[in-house]
Amino acid sequence: MKGLYCRAGVSDAEPKFVIQETNLPEVLGSHQVRVQVKACGLSQLDLKLLSDVGIQRDLIPVGREVAGVVLQVGPKVTFFQPEDEVAGILPLDSPCSGLCEVIDIEEHYLARVIPVYKSSSDLLSEVLEETGGLGVDLVIDSGVRLHEAEEDDKEKKLFPHKHDIISVLGVGGHWVTSQHDLQLDPPDCRLLYLKSASVSFLNPEVWTASSAQQGRYLHILKDIVEKMSAGVLRPQAEEAVPLYEATVAMETVQRHQKKKAVVQL
Known part of the structure; x- marks a missing residue:
């Protein structure tokens, strides 16, 4: 199979991006997960940082933000x-390019995506199962259902109910909602009080001005994947490019620090 790699230039020469043949080991590590990549995000390579941390290779793997489907798990993987x-971020020293058909990744770099888009009724049981009954620290939504009568609305039906969101919060949890007309009933407020939880509002127009939550990306990755697909959390709208255009796209990303690209496999 093929993967995207960077051949660092000598001195001030611009790095070159090439598609190279690569192979996976036959034996999967005890805590590794083999993932079929469905999409990979391209971000600018910080070659100086890689050099500072002692990562020096002729070919540097490109593409660290991946999403896909699990094919195989190691003998000690239980999650x-x-x-x-799943979705995840490859570590800096990963030998794999994220832009491969199949990759091996340690399980603690992955998060399982809860498919609430199929049925919001399973949200509570799914989250409690994933967290051992403790609930989550943070929930970011792209809209909620305020009343059961909204079940008839096809778009609203995909949103979780406000009571379910409050129920999945752990002690001291935080709910960030983009529902501008949110109304909470006394039982919902009571449940928030018992959990010592809090609610705040997200205005997508000022998201980039807020840095308070940016460092918690991995902790809310399962939620962010769906919010990005809904268009709530995205730095810049981009059309997915095919694999054969990946080298050109990566050269553009490398020249423009704030620019990113998504490659569809």
């Missing part, structure tokens, strides 16, 4: 199963 939908 994931084949056919799970």
Whole structure:
């Protein structure tokens, strides 16, 4: 199979991006997960940082933000199963390019995506199962259902109910909502009080001005994947490019620090 790599230039020469043949080891590590990549995000390579941390290779793997489906798990992996939908970030020293058909990644770099888009009724049980009944620290939504009568609305039906969101919060949890007309009933407020939880509002127009939550990306990755697909959290709208255009796209990303690209496999 093929992967995207960077051949660092000598002195001030611009790095070159090439598609190279690569192979995976036959034996999967005890804590590794084999993932079929469905999409990979391209971000600018910080070659100086890689050099500072002692990562020096002729070919540097490109593409660290990946999403896909689990194909196989190592013998000591208990959190994931084949056919799970996952998303994750490859570490700096990963030998794999994220822009491969299949990659091997340590399980603690992955998060399982909870498919609430199929049925919001399973949200509570799914989250409590994933967290051992403790609930989550943070929830960011792209809209909620305020009343059961909204079940007839096809778009609203995909949103979780406000009571379910409050129920999945752990003690001291935080709910960030983009529902501008949110109304909470006394039982919902009571449940928030018992959990010592809090609610705040997200205005997408001022998201980039807020840095308070940016460092918690990995902790809310399962939620962010769906919010990005809904268009709530995205730095810049981009069309997915095919694999054969990946080298050109990566050269553009490398020249423009704030620019990113998504490659569809």
